[in-house]
Amino acid sequence: MKEVKTPLIRLAKRADIDKRKAWAIRIGSILVALILGMIPILMAGENPFVSYMIIIQGSLGKAGYIRQTVKRAIPLLGVALAIAPCFKMRFWNIGAEGQITMGAIFASFIAIKLGPSGLPLVVMAILMCIAGALGGAFWGFVPGFFKARYNTNETLFTLMMNYIAIGIVRYLQGGPWEGRPGTQIIPMFTSNARLPNVLGVYCGWIIVLVMVVIVHIYMNYTKQGFEVAVIGDSENTARYAGMNVGWIMMRTMLFSGAICGVVGWMLVSGANGTLNSDVAGGVGFTAITVAWLSQLNSFAMIAIAMLLAIIGKGSATLQTRLNIPASVADIISGTLLFCMLACEFFINYKLIFRHKKEAEV
Amino acid sequence: MHNAIELKNIVKRFGKVVANDGINLEINYGEILCLLGENGSGKTTLMNMLSGIYQPDEGEILKKGEQISIRSPRDAYSYGIGMIHQHYHLVDVFTAAQNIILGLEKEKMDIAAVNDKVLEICNKYGFDIDPKKKVYDMSVSQKQTIEIVKQLYRGAEILILDEPTAVLTPQETDKLFKVLRNMKKDGKAIILITHKLAEVMDVSDKVAILRKGKYVGTVNTNETNPQGLTDMMVGHAVSLNIDRPVYENPTDKLVVKDLTVIDSDGIARLDHVTFTAKTGEILGVAGIAGSGQKELLESITGLQHVSEGTIQFINPDGKGIELVGKTPIQISKIGVGMGFVPEDRLGMGLVGSMGMTYNMMLRSWKNGKGIFFKKKEPEEQANKVWKNLEVVTPSIDFPVRKMSGGNIQKVLVGREIASRPPVLLTAYAVRGLDINTSYAIYNLLTREKMNGSAVMYVGEELDVLLELCDRILVLCGGKVSGIVDARNTTKEEIGFMMTTVGGLKGGNS
Numbered sequence: 110m111k112e113v114k115t116p117l118i119r120l121a122k123r124a125d126i127d128k129r130k131a132w133a134i135r136i137g138s139i140l141v142a143l144i145l146g147m148i149p150i151l152m153a154g155e156n157p158f159v160s161y162m163i164i165i166q167g168s169l170g171k172a173g174y175i176r177q178t179v180k181r182a183i184p185l186l187g188v189a190l191a192i193a194p195c196f197k198m199r200f201w202n203i204g205a206e207g208q209i210t211m212g213a214i215f216a217s218f219i220a221i222k223l224g225p226s227g228l229p230l231v232v233m234a235i236l237m238c239i240a241g242a243l244g245g246a247f248w249g250f251v252p253g254f255f256k257a258r259y260n261t262n263e264t265l266f267t268l269m270m271n272y273i274a275i276g277i278v279r280y281l282q283g284g285p286w287e288g289r290p291g292t293q294i295i296p297m298f299t300s301n302a303r304l305p306n307v308l309g310v311y312c313g314w315i316i317v318l319v320m321v322v323i324v325h326i327y328m329n330y331t332k333q334g335f336e337v338a339v340i341g342d343s344e345n346t347a348r349y350a351g352m353n354v355g356w357i358m359m360r361t362m363l364f365s366g367a368i369c370g371v372v373g374w375m376l377v378s379g380a381n382g383t384l385n386s387d388v389a390g391g392v393g394f395t396a397i398t399v400a401w402l403s404q405l406n407s408f409a410m411i412a413i414a415m416l417l418a419i420i421g422k423g424s425a426t427l428q429t430r431l432n433i434p435a436s437v438a439d440i441i442s443g444t445l446l447f448c449m450l451a452c453e454f455f456i457n458y459k460l461i462f463r464h465k466k467e468a469e470v
Numbered sequence: 471m472h473n474a475i476e477l478k479n480i481v482k483r484f485g486k487v488v489a490n491d492g493i494n495l496e497i498n499y500g501e502i503l504c505l506l507g508e509n510g511s512g513k514t515t516l517m518n519m520l521s522g523i524y525q526p527d528e529g530e531i532l533k534k535g536e537q538i539s540i541r542s543p544r545d546a547y548s549y550g551i552g553m554i555h556q557h558y559h560l561v562d563v564f565t566a567a568q569n570i571i572l573g574l575e576k577e578k579m580d581i582a583a584v585n586d587k588v589l590e591i592c593n594k595y596g597f598d599i600d601p602k603k604k605v606y607d608m609s610v611s612q613k614q615t616i617e618i619v620k621q622l623y624r625g626a627e628i629l630i631l632d633e634p635t636a637v638l639t640p641q642e643t644d645k646l647f648k649v650l651r652n653m654k655k656d657g658k659a660i661i662l663i664t665h666k667l668a669e670v671m672d673v674s675d676k677v678a679i680l681r682k683g684k685y686v687g688t689v690n691t692n693e694t695n696p697q698g699l700t701d702m703m704v705g706h707a708v709s710l711n712i713d714r715p716v717y718e719n720p721t722d723k724l725v726v727k728d729l730t731v732i733d734s735d736g737i738a739r740l741d742h743v744t745f746t747a748k749t750g751e752i753l754g755v756a757g758i759a760g761s762g763q764k765e766l767l768e769s770i771t772g773l774q775h776v777s778e779g780t781i782q783f784i785n786p787d788g789k790g791i792e793l794v795g796k797t798p799i800q801i802s803k804i805g806v807g808m809g810f811v812p813e814d815r816l817g818m819g820l821v822g823s824m825g826m827t828y829n830m831m832l833r834s835w836k837n838g839k840g841i842f843f844k845k846k847e848p849e850e851q852a853n854k855v856w857k858n859l860e861v862v863t864p865s866i867d868f869p870v871r872k873m874s875g876g877n878i879q880k881v882l883v884g885r886e887i888a889s890r891p892p893v894l895l896t897a898y899a900v901r902g903l904d905i906n907t908s909y910a911i912y913n914l915l916t917r918e919k920m921n922g923s924a925v926m927y928v929g930e931e932l933d934v935l936l937e938l939c940d941r942i943l944v945l946c947g948g949k950v951s952g953i954v955d956a957r958n959t960t961k962e963e964i965g966f967m968m969t970t971v972g973g974l975k976g977g978n979s
């Protein structure tokens with residue numbers, strides 16, 4: 110018989126895994142991440158346990174900190190909800206950044222042009238929300254249209270659209286909408302264009318929570334959600350079932366872009382009070398992680414968005430309290446993301462170690 | 471002498487599903503063993519354990535009397551076991567030879583030597599491939615040949631073929647069997663999975679039978695017959711006759727005139743095809759694979775761009791509705807009911823990641839007003855199909871992709887028949903189905919016919935076409951070679967018409 114050389118560790122696809130085990134692996138991976146995250150802290154010469162306490166304390170320790178953490182989570186959650194239908198359809202929309210920015214521009218237009226006329230806050234909010242949705246929808250529709258018509262690569266297309274949107278804000282900042290000449294800053298909106306606070310955080314958190322429910326229902330119970338899911342599995346089957354694949358793609362991008370645009374409105378109107386070129390600030394990319402880690406489940410997105418916000422806010426505190434550079438904070442959140450993505454891998458695959466006895470066979 | 475391979479008491483479970491439950495199997499060198507069993511009886515699973523894709527939960531595998539453990543496809547290679555799966559894993563832009571050495575260690579990178587060795591293997595067993603040809607230029611049967619040669623190149627002495635004939639024409643099947651006999655003479659052990667009993671009788675020495683994951687027994691081929699095998703497989707006696715009742719007063723249902731389809735390369739896939747399908751009739755469509763069968767059915771359902779010609783759907787009041795130029799949605803909106811069982815089940819007819827309920831919904835998701843879909847009806851329908859067609863699945867929410875091939879097909883056919891469409895189009899409806907299920911499908915089609923549907927049956931087994939259909943339309947290179955009365959024709963005549971337009975005496979109808 111031939112000598113068999115089995116490697117020490119092998120991978121095998123899991124036939125099936127029960128839900129409880131899957132969640133155990135997910136929680137385990139977070140623990141592993143926390144342990145790995147200690148390394149850079151140790152290297153920076155600080156006590157990792159103290160550091161973790163500071164992260165928790167700095168993000169959740171006081172009512173004020175919690176508010177700031179929630180404020181970080183709002184756009185993450187909103188945008189994750191927006192891109193979920195696209196990803197379900199296997200349309201790789203990485204242009205949320207641009208769609209947020211475009212929504213912010215449209216909403217700011219209303220704020221700047223109509224704000225000084227003294228319209229009541231409710232009217233302003235509705236107008237700005239609609240404008241933001243239109244802006245984002247428009248920015249999402251363009252790559253959707255080209256994908257449906259000419260089968261262009263949506264990944265590149267949406268990515269490029271991000272830079273255009275940011276460029277437009279830069280132009281507005283330095284030109285038509287500039288406040289005091291030379292500042293390159295757009296002045297703060299009038300108070301009727303600002304979202305009020307509820308429980309100390311701008312009311313965007315209520316809006317995104319409502320959106321969680323809407324997106325959940327949309328994806329799971331509506332005809333349109335069903336169409337999206339079928340296309341994600343097989344475009345040919347969708348055609349066979351009489352679905353207009355091109356139109357559904359464009360429509361989904363309109364929907365997704367509109368939600369991003371609404372987030373853009375909330376950012377200028379609630380979080381920042383004005384428009385600047387950094388309005389999206391990477392949320393469009395981080396939200397992809399949120400959507401992916403939550404397996405496109407809207408309710409899971411609340412938890413994941415909060416978790417990422419806690420790390421973000423906590424690390425910022427860490428940086429000011431201890432002598433730990435910002436880059437270390439980034440490494441910690443990076444490790445966490447890595448471990449959580451790796452854990453999805455271990456849910457699908459298992460490791461098989463070579464047994465001594467069998468190795469001798 | 472020891473057996474080439476012996477399996478003892480193999481058990482394999484997937485969660486709650488017991489796919490293999492105490493299987494015993496023996497195969498000798500210089501022998502062809504057929505593995506027979508209904509859909510979902512665990513044939514593929516069992517073979518996957520020999521090829522290292524799964525590991526058994528219990529039981530032993532012995533090679534030449536010594537216990538071995540096969541824990542990866544690489545292990546399987548080293549034990550000389552090679553499996554040809556139903557889906558091929560070839561790189562399109564590589565040549566045949568490049569695909570054959572793909573994954574081998576670098577020692578064999580001298581491509582000229584590889585080409586020579588491949589040719590040598592081909593000559594030895596009677597394969598017919600050009601090692602320098604690129605895979606994208608190849609037919610399905612050529613791709614299959616590469617997979618077989620690949621295993622031989624790696625020194626396989628035990629070959630497993632999972633339903634290789636399901637995708638072959640009768641001629642190609644004959645060729646494959648000739649090769650298999652040569653390999654047998656050369657002392658290889660061959661395990662063949664097929665649902666076609668004629669093939670089992672033709673090529674095998676022994677037949678091992680599985681039923682619902684359990685081992686029933688092994689018989690010598692020359693001591694049994696198709697009826698005996700079927701009875702063992704199903705567990706009780708089944709009739710192998712197809713009932714062909716006559717429907718009174720058939721009327722025209724689909725009138726197709728001069729239907730022409732030109733593909734993007736400018737080649738005529740269908741060339742002035744003219745025929746009529748009637749109510750209460752099964753119209754068979756025969757032809758060598760790729761003679762325009764797919765384009766014909768897809769033109770009728772509105773999925774295919776038609777260059778020329780008309781397709782009239784005749785309403786019960788005698789008025790015709792033109793279907794050419796309409797999308798599938800428009801066709802269903804104007805009230806033309808059409809059932810369509812496409813050839814590519816998971817790629818076109820079903821959503822693999824969803825369960826039966828949502829797959830039933832593919833036909834009805836638009837029903838009802840409002841933005842929400844209605845799940846109750848599809849759910850009831852799924853339960854009905856599950857029960858009536860005896861689909862083997864743990865629940866109606868189990869992803870259909872994970873079901874066995876035959877059960878996937880039952881879900882598809884069950885759905886298409888459920889709406890009682892006046893026109894029912896089927897492409898290779900029993901491909902990959904076991905005998906029992908095939909007959910169940912034949913009976914369902916006949917029932918639809920007797921309900922007054924116009925049924926079109928694109929098939930590959932001429933015996934079945936002759937027994938099941940009322941008339942047979944023979945396609946040859948996109949042209950209608952002739953339309954014959956199935957009750958008064960022979961296999962030979964149809965076979966001849968498949969290769970020569972007009973056949974022996976020219977088209978008659």
Ligand SMILES: Nc1ncnc2c1ncn2[C@@H]1O[C@H](COP(=O)(O)OP(=O)(O)OP(=O)(O)O)[C@@H](O)[C@H]1O
Nearest residue numbers: 484489509510511512513514515872873874875876
């Ligand atoms: N990966 C899997 N996960 C869960 N169940 C599975 C898996 N693979 C197979 N099964 C189940 O195991 C049983 C046996 O399946 P298998 O594919 O071996 O049948 P088969 O005899 O090859 O059938 P067919 O003739 O239809 O190809 C089926 O009930 C199937 O649903």
Ligand SMILES: [Mg+2]
Nearest residue numbers: 513514874875
């Ligand atoms: Mg199988």
